[in-house]
Amino acid sequence: MTANPASPPPAAATGRPWTCPFCPLCCDGFSLAAAPRPTLIGSDCGRAAAALSHFGAAPASATARVDGRAVDHRSAVAAAAAILGASAQPLFAGLATDVAGMRALYRLANGCGAILDHANGDALxxxxxxxxxxxxxxxxxxxxxxxxxxxxxxxxxxxxxxxxxxxxxxxxxxxxxxxxxxxxxxxxxxxxxxxxxxxxxxxxxxxxxxxxxxxxxxxxxxxxxxxxxxxxxxxxxxxxxxxxxxxxxxxxxxxxxxxxxxxxxxxxxxxxxxxxxxxxxxGGGDGGYTANQVMTWLSGLPLRTGVHMRGLVHEPQRYATARLLAQRAVDALLWVSAFSPELAPPDTGLPLVVLGHPGLEEAAARANSVFIPVSTPGIGSAGHLFRADGGVVLPLVPIYADTLPGVAEVAADIAANIAAARAEGGAR
Amino acid sequence: MSTLRLKGGRIIDPANGIDGEVRDIGVRDGRIVALHPAEKVDREFDVSGMVVMAGGIDMHTHIGGGKVNLARMLLPEDHRANRAPDNPLELASAGCCTPGTLATGYRYAEMGYTAAFEPAMAPSNARHAHMEMGDTPILDHGAYVMLGNDELMLRMLAEGQDFERIRDYVGWTIHATRAMGVKVVNPGGISAFKFNQRKLDVDEDHTHWRITPRQVVQTLARALTELGIPHPLHIHASNLGVPGNIGSTLATIAALEGLRGHLTHVQFHAYGTEGARKFSSAARELAEAVNANPNVSIDVGQITFGQTVTASGDTMRQHANADLGSPRKWIGADIECDAGCGIVPFRYREESFVNALQWAIGLELFLLVDDPWRVVLTTDHPNGGPFTSYPHLIRLLMDKSFRDEQLAKLHPEVAVNALLRGIGRELSLNEIAIMTRAAPARLLGLADRGQLGEGAAADIAVYREDPDREAMFTTPEYVFKDGELVVQRGRLVATPVGGTHFLEPEFDPAIERMLAKYADEHLATAWRHAAIGRDELCACANGGRLLACPLHGRGGRK
The missing domain is CATH 3.40.228 (Dimethylsulfoxide Reductase; domain 2)
Structure with missing residues (x-):
């Protein structure tokens, strides 16, 4: 993927062409001035302005955390793998990510038998x-x-x-x-x-x-x-x-x-x-349509589907995040929220892994939680999102070179970690 | 460097004129090579007594993109009945009529197929189509971009713009969407339906643009010829499914005026109006026309009985057929001023006169066209039936008594009167190899696929001889993709990512100024997003190899 994050942005009055990842209209006709902080030019869109307020002109520094303590990426991945690997029935929810993120999350879901739902699953x-x-x-x-x-x-x-x-x-x-x-x-x-x-x-x-x-x-x-x-x-x-x-x-x-x-x-x-x-x-915001499209083409079934030992099970009502948590039908939660710190995980005492915007750090600071900060597609990394009308996919280009990994990378790391642990367990 | 040898197989390689000769096949680094009999290899496979062919190539199968995914969403009942994979190499993926992309790749490879081509990619949906194909493991893939219902081309025709500009626009579209060819679906008809026109014959005016399907077909066929596009214009003709549509199908062939054209799923376009039910086989007329016009090739779109779902860009005809759907629900869409989409679930029944006749017409077409190099074996997956029915279809074509048994089970009027009854032809293994490998490779311009000559890609399928050809083609003994063993005894042993075949035609870049202006004034996506770059294609296609395909001649003109 090509991006040119190194070159300084031109005069703030003009900005650079940009594709907005913060709403499913994926507006690509406006510009973005990157400094002094990211600002949309040519539109008064309040939704974009609110979302952009969570980003600075340069990448945020953020650290992964386990039980609230700062750790390196490897330790965080290992802790996340331990939670998901030990879970009898994990739930992957939020799923606010791009195409590459969903591709990797589906592979991870196969590795640990997860149910998948989106933050806007009810509307979806x-x-x-x-x-x-x-x-x-x-x-x-x-x-x-x-x-x-x-x-x-x-x-x-x-x-x-x-x-x-x-x-x-x-x-x-x-x-x-x-x-x-x-x-x-x-x-x-x-x-x-x-x-x-x-x-x-x-x-x-x-x-x-x-x-x-x-x-x-x-x-x-x-x-x-x-x-x-x-x-x-x-x-x-x-x-x-x-x-x-x-x-x-x-x-x-x-x-x-x-x-x-x-x-x-x-x-x-x-x-x-x-x-x-x-x-x-x-509809389909926060990557909702994207997650549903990718899930459907890979598995054959849309979201609110579980990858179970008996096969894929699609339950549009029963596999709602709120319901699964309320009924304690799941025993671990992976929450993915790459676009905004406002899309926080639901309140739960379950073991929790959050792959999220750096601003979500506090959402996974308790015992039995892992927080891994991830890059936002269209801000810190490239990516693809589906537009609200279904078939149009927009490429996202970053405005700076992020220090954070993308959801796809983290999900692949966790999956590899789980597979390695299983192989080791099997070898013994 | 890795080498392998397939020892003592019976080679069926029609592209190189080899029909049943027993010999070894050598492979080095994914390519077929001549190995000295004494040369040591990394791995040797004893395939004596087995039939060795190139990997199968499906050149018309709806495997990826917006409408396929909508078809999956429409039929959760097709996907709910599933079991977890018993092979740890497989990820969970369900469905019979429109399986998930993962299952699509797994099941094709298990039948000995190594490439599949999505025939209906809307320009605005190209990224999505490449993503789904990239997530179809093992198979190489490519797509034909749909033109001839985009408002821009119809406007250019209506305004009488220079042919050269339209040709450049066609070349740019192939380049921008990373396509392997161009398909026209119900020429002008999808657009006409958006203007509330319900029927469009070959010489009838589009209600708004006042141009005819004949003009659209002629212009596109000529543009592809001049651009040097190897695959001839892929044509889903006017009036799909309409009794009497043989007239418009023959008129479409005539409209080509000798230029190359590939008429797709012709079974749906070979209907007469004879008999009490005003629905009859026109297979003989169509086969005669194909036999008489060497510029024409076809794929059949055979139907098989049972539940499926029809997914087409032809909104006009799908809307008309929606009331016949089973179960009664359907999806339609008007798409980005360049395409449409109609998805209607369908259940083909043996006891239905119409369905039984459709079944017979498809087989008649296979058997009445003389030249197997111009007939490709398809069910228009999933429209006539799922691709997993190919082994059954192969047996029907190779075994007259089996065919008669099946015919006898159908609606009695068809069983007794079908033209098919009197056709004794049984296709040979060589002819099957042509229709499922060699001919599609040749029609697509894939010089190093669909054959087993030196230098060819080592996409190879090895079948254990079985007089029951359905059993034989269901479970190959070995399948190799680019020299890697991917299937053994019908079971996957590796799932590499497939590559993307695409073309890079030349066109006058001055056309981009006009296209940018049009996009700004009429479309909803920024011009800078109109074309898919090579790096982006690689990301969309899941990191698979990019297989740019050579053009004919000098590759078009400036």
Whole structure:
């Protein structure tokens, strides 16, 4: 992988082209000034600014710790291997890492029989389970940019959590005129990318479940008892639109959100019988889509799968991190959080290994814990992340040469250590 | 330096005109060499009485990339039924229709295959495709990039831009995505579906760009010829699965006007409309056209009975077929102004008239085309059935009585009336070796693969003779990858990372200015990310070897 961390950054006003790893939109059209501290240029994205505040202009100095005591990397790896090697049922969670990190973690999971879930596993399973049960018809950023004449934001204004969404999908010069409807959500005060669009806000007819059910039923030509003039008008708009995009956010739905995702799929499928439509799910942050993609291609099954003696077991409900910890169904936790110190491990008394941002040091400072600081892809090391629309993978380039190893390297070290210990045990 | 000798095997090496001669094969440092009979080697294998062939090459199998992974996600039921590997070399990986990449590599190698090519890589999904292929162990791999539904090429055609600019754009795309060829899927039709068009015949106008599939096919075929791309244009023709589509398939062949073209999964494109059910075999018409047009090659896309999942870039046709899916769920997508995707689970049933006829049509095509060098054995994995059914398919082709037994089990109208009944041809081992090794290597321009001559890569499969050809091809005695023993008695003994085959065509770099402007104005990814560098390809492909493949002629023109 090539990077050029040695050369000094140009004038702060221009910065260097940069790809942001801190949200699944993976914005690659802005620049980054590296000094005096990393600052995004050309975007006011609060999410990027908050994430960048955890990095300085130069690599952080950080030390691995075992039970809170500073140790060298080798000792930390050996301690992590001892915890995972001794565990009858370890859980790998967080999984905020890049493609290379997940590749190595899956190999490690095979070495110690782990269950794998992501920090945003609940939201991830909303879209995954709806896909497994009904399927999906989705679209991507460039398609929205060129084609969408109607964008329906269902229960989300998109901007709160994905500040650059509308700019990334802003209509191309020769794209059709666009109308944006926020259903059950308030448009943000200032939204870059919506300048050329007409907008409208309407309320839910009841709650989000009622609303999608009503839209789906009416589009399918069923009579419904309830009527809502604003929704009726929206339905007419959808039927007349050439390309409707239904935008939703998997982490903003209430419990049983997969039902909403299924209803959106019905809405899109019905529209596609006469005109064109597609869905766009905002989600997959903290490397969530990346972890799910890599897990699926290597193993054949998505996250919330365990590598067990009896084979692979996929349990989208039972293998939720919170549930496994609450039921003490696991006896060790490996927490991976390479992007942010804010994604901290859940509170647990189990033996704990954290591969994390240097700022997570305090999260694994107790007895029976190991902390190994890791490099952040896109800041201290190269890497690859999947974008929210699924198929686009963005290469990440570091802004400085890190002193810390990547998740892939550490996971491979731990796996080698476990294998060596087993071989030695076997030889005796 | 390491050497080995395979002693006394019966060599089937059609690329070198060897059909059953008993001789030794020598290997030094991963290459086939002539060894003096007295020369000591590091390892000698007694393969007397066994059949020795080059490693199998699957040139059309959906093994990596966005739609394959979506197919996995769509069918957890296909992957849940699994057991932990009993071989410590294997990592857990499940699935029958669309196995995980690890299982894909393991199962292919266990059948004696050493290379596989992903036929439908969307330009915007290229990094992902290379990652999955890189995680497919043992096999060398490569991909054909999809063009002809990208809005840019259709716009250039519609604007009447110079052919040379389109050719340069095609060359740049192969370079940028590190592809081994170009595939066109339902020419113009995926884009047309985005504009709500539901059907597009070869000479019908795209509703928005007002260009025809014929223009798309002609332009791409000519561009590849001028660029010196070894693999001919890989064509998934118009109207997949539509009764009567033989008309558009023959029109597509005509559209090539003598230029080379490879029509893929032709079983799905050889349907007539005769009979009470308005669905009939047009295998004879298509085979006659292939026999009469030496510029045309095919792979079959044979169906096998049972559950599978169809994964295609052809959103237009997959949308139309979604209601026939089983189980009833499906995935569709409009992708980045360059591609589409449709995934429909399918269960082919012996008692279904349509499915039984599809089965017969596929076999008819294999047996009615005279020249085995222009027919490649595929099931269009997973669309016609999983690749693990190849040994069964080989037996069907080599054993008339076995074929008749199977035919008799099918829907009675097909069992009694199929053209297949009257075809007595049984393929020889030599013909099977052509269709599964030598021909795909030649069609891809892989001079040192698919053959056992001196200098060739030591990708070798050794089979124990068995009159039951299914059993024989299921469990090779030995498989070597680049001279390394990877399978012994059907069991993996090594799992090296495979290499990536790709092309480096020449093009006028001035095209990049136009492409950068287009990307800025219409796409959603920064121009600097449009091309995959060599180092990045290596990282995506898991550190496997980069196998840049020579171009034809002088490698295109400036």
């Amino acid at each position: 399973m909303v879209s995954t389970r709806a896909l497994q049960d009904r399927g999906v018809f989705y679209t991507t950023l460039a398609e929205i940019r060129n084609r969408a004449d109607l964008v329906v934001c269902l229960g989300t204004n998109a901007t709160d959590h994905y500040p650059e969404f509308f700019r990334r999908t802003a209509p191309a010069a020769d794209a059709p005129a666009r109308h944006v409807v926020f259903v059950g959500a308030c448009m943000a005060a200032s939204v870059p990318g919506l300048e050329a669009c007409t907008t409208e806000e309407i309320g839910f007819a009841g709650d989000v479940f009622d609303t999608v059910a009503l839209i789906a039923a009416r589009l399918a030509g069923r009579r419904t008892a309830a009527s809502d003039p604003a929704l009726d008008a929206l339905i007419v708009r959808m039927q007349a639109a050439r390309y409707t995009v239904v935008v939703w956010e998997s982490s903003s739905l209430p419990a049983q959100g997969a039902l909403v995702a299924e209803a959106i799929q019905r809405i899109v499928n019905t529209l596609n019988r006469t005109t064109r439509a597609a869905a766009f799910c905002l």
